[in-house]
Amino acid sequence: MTNGATVYDDGVLRITSTSHPPGLTLEGDIDESTYPALVHALQTSAKGRAEVHFSLGGVRYCDLAGLRAIVRTTGIGADDSGNGHADGRRVVLHEVPAQLLKVLRIVGWDVTPGLAVDQPAEGIPPGSGSPPEFGRPGSAAW
Amino acid sequence: MNAAGTFEHWACVYRDDQQLLQTAVPFLAGGLEAGEPVLAVTSRANLGLIGAALGERAGEVDYAESAFFGRRPPQRVAAFYRYWAGRAGNGRESTGASGGNARVRILAEPVWAGRSAREVAAWTRMESALNVALAPASISMVCPYDTSTLDPGIVADALRTHPAQIAGSDLSPSAEFTDPAQFVRSCDTGPLAQPPAGAAEFGFDGSLRGLRRFIASRADAYGVAGDRAEMLILAVSEVGAYLKNQGRGTATVRTWEQPGAVVCDFCQPGTSISDPFLGLRPASLEPGAGDGLWLANQLCDWMEIRPGAEGCTIQLQVPSRHDQEMVVRPGTRYPA
Numbered sequence: 001m002t003n004g005a006t007v008y009d010d011g012v013l014r015i016t017s018t019s020h021p022p023g024l025t026l027e028g029d030i031d032e033s034t035y036p037a038l039v040h041a042l043q044t045s046a047k048g049r050a051e052v053h054f055s056l057g058g059v060r061y062c063d064l065a066g067l068r069a070i071v072r073t074t075g076i077g078a079d080d081s082g083n084g085h086a087d088g089r090r091v092v093l094h095e096v097p098a099q100l101l102k103v104l105r106i107v108g109w110d111v112t113p114g115l116a117v118d119q120p121a122e123g124i125p126p127g128s129g130s131p132p133e134f135g136r137p138g139s140a141a142w
Numbered sequence: 143m144n145a146a147g148t149f150e151h152w153a154c155v156y157r158d159d160q161q162l163l164q165t166a167v168p169f170l171a172g173g174l175e176a177g178e179p180v181l182a183v184t185s186r187a188n189l190g191l192i193g194a195a196l197g198e199r200a201g202e203v204d205y206a207e208s209a210f211f212g213r214r215p216p217q218r219v220a221a222f223y224r225y226w227a228g229r230a231g232n233g234r235e236s237t238g239a240s241g242g243n244a245r246v247r248i249l250a251e252p253v254w255a256g257r258s259a260r261e262v263a264a265w266t267r268m269e270s271a272l273n274v275a276l277a278p279a280s281i282s283m284v285c286p287y288d289t290s291t292l293d294p295g296i297v298a299d300a301l302r303t304h305p306a307q308i309a310g311s312d313l314s315p316s317a318e319f320t321d322p323a324q325f326v327r328s329c330d331t332g333p334l335a336q337p338p339a340g341a342a343e344f345g346f347d348g349s350l351r352g353l354r355r356f357i358a359s360r361a362d363a364y365g366v367a368g369d370r371a372e373m374l375i376l377a378v379s380e381v382g383a384y385l386k387n388q389g390r391g392t393a394t395v396r397t398w399e400q401p402g403a404v405v406c407d408f409c410q411p412g413t414s415i416s417d418p419f420l421g422l423r424p425a426s427l428e429p430g431a432g433d434g435l436w437l438a439n440q441l442c443d444w445m446e447i448r449p450g451a452e453g454c455t456i457q458l459q460v461p462s463r464h465d466q467e468m469v470v471r472p473g474t475r476y477p478a
Contacts, residue, residue, distance in 0.1 A: 012351070031350050032383055061354065063380060064425065064437045072427055099372040106440050107425050108224055 007044070008037045014058075015041045021092075022049055027058030030066035039069050046073050050089055057095030067103060074114035092116045150282040151273055152313065153304035155297060157289045159191055164310045166249055167195045169284050173247035174202050179229035183211045184251035184286065192249075204229070208253050215268035216422060216439040219275050222248060223424040226279045245280040252285070254296055262296065264444075267329040268422075269303035270322045275422040284308055326418040334446055334457045335405055341398040346382055346408070353382045353395065357406065360397045364404045365463030374460050377441045378406055380434030381456050388413045390453075403443065403459040411453035421445055 003025060008015040013034035016025040024045050030038055046052045054070060056062075062070075074091045096104070096117055104110040110117065156162045166182075170192065173180040181204040182192055189207070193200040204225070212218025230244040252265050269285065276283075287300045301307070301318040302325060308314075342363075344356040357378040361371040378395075385393050385408060393410035421435035435456075439445040444459040461468045 029351060029354075031379065032386075033350070061375070061379070063376070063383060064434050065383075065429065068427060068429065068433075076427060099369060099376070102369070102373070103376070103437065106220075107437065108227065109427065111228075112427070 007041050010034065010037070013037065017041075017045060018053065018055070021051070021053040023053035023055070023092075025055040025058070029060055030062040032063070032065065035066060035069070038066055042069055042073050046089060046091075051092070052089065053092045053094060055094045056097060056100060059097055059100065062097075062100055062103075064103070064107070067100065067107075067109070071104075071109045071112050071115055074112055076112050076114060088114060090114050090116065092118055094118045149273065149276045149279055150306075151276075151304050152282075152284050152306045152308040153300040153316065154284050154286045154308050155289060155300065156286055161309075162188065162286055162288070163191060163195050165284065165308055166192050166286065168311050169247060169282075169308070170203060170249060171196060171199060173282075174199055176245075178244065179225075179246040180204065180248075181206070181225055181229075181246065182249045183208050184249060185253075188251065188286075208251055214443065215264050215271075216436075216445070218252075218268060219272065219422055220424055220440060222250070222272075222276060222281065222283070223279060226276075226281050230280065245282060248281055248283045250283055250285050251287075254292055262293075263329055263332075266296070266299045266303060267326055269300065270320070270325040270329075271419055271422050273303075273305065273322045274419050275424070323418050330418065330446070330448060334407070334448060334455060335400060335403075335459075337396040337405075337407060338398050338400075341396040341407075344395040344397075346385070346393040346395050348386045348392075350379050350382050350386070354379050356395065357397070360406075361404070364397075364399050366404055366460065367463075370460065370468065373441045374404070374406070374458075377438035377445075377458055377460075380438045381406075381408055381458065384432065384434050385410050385413065385456070399462055402462060402465070404462050406458045406460075408456045409453060410455075413454045415447055415449045415454045420447060 004017040004019050006014060006016050013026065013028040013030060015037065018025055022045065024041055026038075028034070052073060070093070071091070073089065075089045091114055093116070101110075101117065104117070109115070154162070154165045156165065170180050170182060180202070182189060183206045184192070186207055189205055193203070196203065212221035225248065226246050229246050252269075254262065254265070257265070272283070285300065285304060287297050289297055298318075301316045302320040304316055305319045306313050306315050342360055344353070346353050354375050357375050358371065361367070361374050366374060382393075388410070390410055390413040393408050396407045396409075398405050417432065420432040421439040423430060423432065423436065425433040425436045435445065438458060442458045442460050444457070446457045448455045
C-alpha cells in the first residue's frame with residue numbers, strides 16, 4: 001500500500017490514509033477513546049468510493065464497537081446517508097490480526113456482504129461460525 | 143405454525159423412544175414438507191432413531207450432536223441464532239433484528255447428564271432466556287425432555303421455561319410457564335466465588351488501557367498466554383467499557399486463580415443492572431445495549447452478574463493453565 005498522510009495520531013491510535021489502493025492503515029488501540037476519530041476517518045476514506053482497503057496489521061487491540069464500525073463501512077447495517085455507496089461498497093481488510101479474525105467469526109460479521117478478508121486460509125470457511133470449541137480461546141480447535 | 147418474527151418454544155416431555163418419535167418426526171417432517179430449514183440437535187442415539195424414522199427424507203435434515211452445538215449456554219443461544227440467520231437466506235446480520243422471513247425448525251435436546259448443579263442451573267436459565275433472547279428470530283423449537291433419565295426437577299423446570307408443551311401434534315399451553323425475566327432473575331441470586339485474601343486488586347477509574355494492562359499482567363502471572371490471554375483481555379475490557387458507560391465512577395477489579403479457573407471480578411457500587419438478559423441477545427451490526435457483554439459471555443467459561451442492593455458484581459471465569467484441553471503444544475505434529 002502507498003501510505004499518504006497521517007490523518008489521526010493521539011499516541012494511542014494512528015490512522016494513515018493510503019492511496020493505492022485507497023483506504024487506511026490503522027495502528028494501535030481501538031476502543032471508546034479512539035472510536036470517534038476512527039469513525040470519522042472511516043467515513044472520510046469511504047466517501048464516494050465503491051471499494052476501500054483497511055490495513056489492520058498494527059492494531060494491538062480492537063473492541064466490538066470499533067470492529068462494527070469497520071464492518072459497517074460496507075454500508076450494511078448503516079444509516080448511510082450521503083456516502084454514495086450505501087448498498088454495495090466493497091471493504092477489504094488486510095493483515096487482520098488473528099484475534100480480530102476470531103471475533104469476526106464469533107460475531108458472524110465475516111460473512112457480511114461486501115466484506116473481504118485478505119488472509120491466508122485457515123481451514124475454516126467463512127460463515128461457518130466458530131468451531132465446536134468456540135469460547136475456549138487457545139484450544140487447538142480454533 | 144406462526145408467521146415470521148415469532149420465536150416458538152415448546153417442551154416435549156417423553157418417557158421412551160416411541161413417544162419421542164411421535165413428536166419429533168411429524169415436527170421435522172412437517173418442516174421439510176413446508177420447505178423450511180430443519181435442524182436436529184440431540185444425542186447420537188436420538189439422531190439415529192430420528193434418522194431411521196424419517197427414512198429417505200433424513201438426508202435433508204441438518205443435524206448436530208448436542209454436546210458440541212454451543213458448548214455453553216451463551217454459545218448455544220448464538221448457535222441457534224446463527225443457524226436461523228444463515229439458513230433463513232436473508233443476508234444474515236443485515237440489521238440483526240430484521241433478520242429474515244424464512245422460518246426454521248429446530249429440535250434441541252440439551253445434555254443434562256454429568257453436569258454440575260451450577261451448570262444445570264445455567265442451562266435451565268438459558269431455556270427461559272431463549273424466549274426473550276431469540277424473540278426476533280423466526281424459529282419453531284421443540285426441546286425434548288426424557289423423564290426416564292432426567293431428575294424430576296429438571297423436567298418440572300422445563301414446564302416453567304417453555305410456554306407450551308407438544309405431544310404428537312398436540313400443543314397445550316404450560317400452566318406453569320413463568321415470566322422469563324422473573325425466572326432468570328431468580329436464577330441470579332446465588333453466591334459468586336469470593337476473592338481469597340491474596341487476590342490481586344485494581345481500582346478501575348475508567349481508563350480501559352490501564353485495565354487492559356492490569357489484566358494482561360495478571361494473565362501472565364497465572365500462565366494464561368497467547369490467544370487465551372488476548373481473549374481474556376478483550377472480555378475484561380468490554381466489561382470495563384460497559385461499567386464505565388453506566389457512569390457510576392470506579393469499580394474494584396479483583397483477580398485470582400482457583401481450581402479450574404482464573405477469575406476476574408468487577409464490583410461497582412452504585413450501579414444497578416436491571417436487564418436480566420444482558421449478554422445473551424446476539425450482537426448484530428446494529429449497536430445494542432450490552433453487546434460488549436455478549437462478546438465477553440462468548441469468550442469466557444462463565445459470566446455471572448449479580449445486581450446487588452449496594453451495587454453490581456460481574457464475574458468472569460476462564461480456564462486456568464492447568465486445563466489440559468486448553469494446552470497448545472506448538473511443537474506437536476501428527477505423525478506423517
